[in-house]
Amino acid sequence: MRNDPEPLSSAETRNLQRVAGMMVPASAEYDVPGADDPAIFADIVKSLGRDLPEVRKALAALNASAGGSFADADMAKAEAAAAALREAGGAPRAAIERAILQCYYRDDRVLRSLNIEPRPPFPKGHTLEQGDWSLLDAVRSRPKLWRDAPR
Numbered sequence: 001m002r003n004d005p006e007p008l009s010s011a012e013t014r015n016l017q018r019v020a021g022m023m024v025p026a027s028a029e030y031d032v033p034g035a036d037d038p039a040i041f042a043d044i045v046k047s048l049g050r051d052l053p054e055v056r057k058a059l060a061a062l063n064a065s066a067g068g069s070f071a072d073a074d075m076a077k078a079e080a081a082a083a084a085l086r087e088a089g090g091a092p093r094a095a096i097e098r099a100i101l102q103c104y105y106r107d108d109r110v111l112r113s114l115n116i117e118p119r120p121p122f123p124k125g126h127t128l129e130q131g132d133w134s135l136l137d138a139v140r141s142r143p144k145l146w147r148d149a150p151r
Contacts, residue, residue, distance in 0.1 A: 014071035123134030
């Protein structure tokens, strides 16, 4: 039997939506929604998966830094709390950033604004510009990091 974690509380959801909107605000100039857009945000909440425990830690840190509810804090306190989370780094920050950005950049409206056709990569594939393969020379020159498996 799986022991699924409890879903986000309504307070945690409000805090996550505020940080998502601060992290990626809507832009009229580029005609894109913010990460707090209802469709994008629903995808974020649905996609937390294994990141949920670390996202919860990030949200708790935001509340602590804001001196109460991050969602209800004035803009100066919210910005200071977000800056403190960015500076602290670590797994909670990485999890909340990953959760927000992966869903934001798979939204069709965002892809269109980047001139990317919103479709699966296969069967057509996507063209990827060739990079500078010489950048891998340093990795290729390293000694082998693994041992051969017994046969």
